[in-house]
Amino acid sequence: MSQPPVQVAMYADADCWLGSIHLIRELLAVAGTLQRGPALFDVTVVGPTSAPVASFTGTQLTPDVGVEAAPPAQVIFLPAFYFPDRGRRAVGAALAAWLRQAYADGAIIVAITSSVRLLAETGLLDGREAACNPADWLTLRNHYPAIHCLPDAPLAIDGRVVTAASINPAIDACAYLVAHFYGDKAARKLARFANSTQQPSYGQFALASAAWRQHPDDRIRQAQAYIERQFMQPLTVPDVARRASMSERNFNRRFAAAVGMPPARYIMRCRIEHAKQLLSQQRVPVLTVALQCGFNDENAFRRAFRQLCGVTPGAYRGGGT
Structure with missing residues (x-):
């Protein structure tokens, strides 16, 4: 008997990169197609409310549900955002509470590029290693000293918190999720399909080594x-x-x-x-x-x-x- 699809929540808000949302949804859909079976992931787009949000280019996306009505999720994606300044990014109380509660309930949190700055505001990165976009490194270092920033690491997997410094490692973050829920064979299929065959992808080593780092030291x-x-x-x-x-x-x-x-x-x-x-x-x-x-x-x-x-x-x- 096949397991039900993993419940994934994708957060969308002003200044997000809609392309990263679509890419992740399609990668997770491809993972199921490659297995020639039912969908492996069920993705819900969550916004601050159910009202349309505009990306940094002005293109609009209508969330499936607002954050206060979001259903339980096993995985939450914070997609790529465009934050050109170096200041702190305010995070609404409802979003922060949702992320903290989901993590407390056992969810995996994935933050891509500048959304690491949103996750930093919740405190969930304190004491953890985090990959970050080089453009965000000074902001994180100056405002969040409790985070162990890795500006040279494309992908970091620290317990149930996954951070990707750019879009390419986000593909490997998806492969990590496939491996976590459905095994290495399914993940390798996705990685072969989605990454260049000429060289190993940036995050595949982090993916392979993640199991050795699940300890509190x-x-x-x-x-x-x-x-x-x-x-x-x-x-x-x-x-x-x-x-x-x-x-x-x-x-x-x-x-x-x-x-x-x-x-x-x-x-x-x-x-x-x-x-x-x-x-x-x-x-x-x-x-x-x-x-x-x-x-x-x-x-x-x-x-x-x-x-x-x-x-x-x-x-x-x-x-x-």
Whole structure:
């Protein structure tokens, strides 16, 4: 018996990018079409009221319902907005209450580009990592110091809060939702369909690593984020321990307790996850993949890949050894 569709609420308000709303709705619809079954997601557009709202270009959209009458949602999307100034953006009491209550009830909140500034006003990003558009970084840093902003990260998944710095990573946020509710196979289908086949999409690694970051140790999550940004460079456990301002012994102990594996293995897993993306999407020599993933030589890469994946890189790609 198939499960009922996931209930998604898409917030629309003045200065939103209507294109991002339409893109997300269609991506979620495509995810169901690719499975050749019933719709996977049921999307409701929610506005401040049920009255039409105008995008920043003046194009109007009529919400299905106002925020105070919004039905329960398992996922809430705050789509892209256009905020050219660097001031704080006022958030109405009804919107803030709706978002906080939905999160308390277990919903996943997804904010895209400048809507991260709206979510910041609710306090739901305090103490969390958030990807942000470079144009919004100064605003977030100056007005919301409790947020760990990642201006160089296209996508951040911190518990049930997902932030995307631009439109492309929003595609990966949709793939993350498909994986969360319907499994990795369905998510890979959507990612292959929606992203370029020439190179891994920006957020696919964040998608793959999200399951390893579902723990409450904030400093270790920051260390994980640092590893995920730097694993393609020469990187050692002492390097990361110094970055985290811990002794190597304490860092190893605390990391393993939070993540379930020692940091050296986490670095290796990050490199191998990236290698799997490259092998799936590029017809390049194995040595090139090894070097792009932070390995110094091909043999070390082959040994690590086989240890973690059970097959050789060539067999994983479908090309023999």
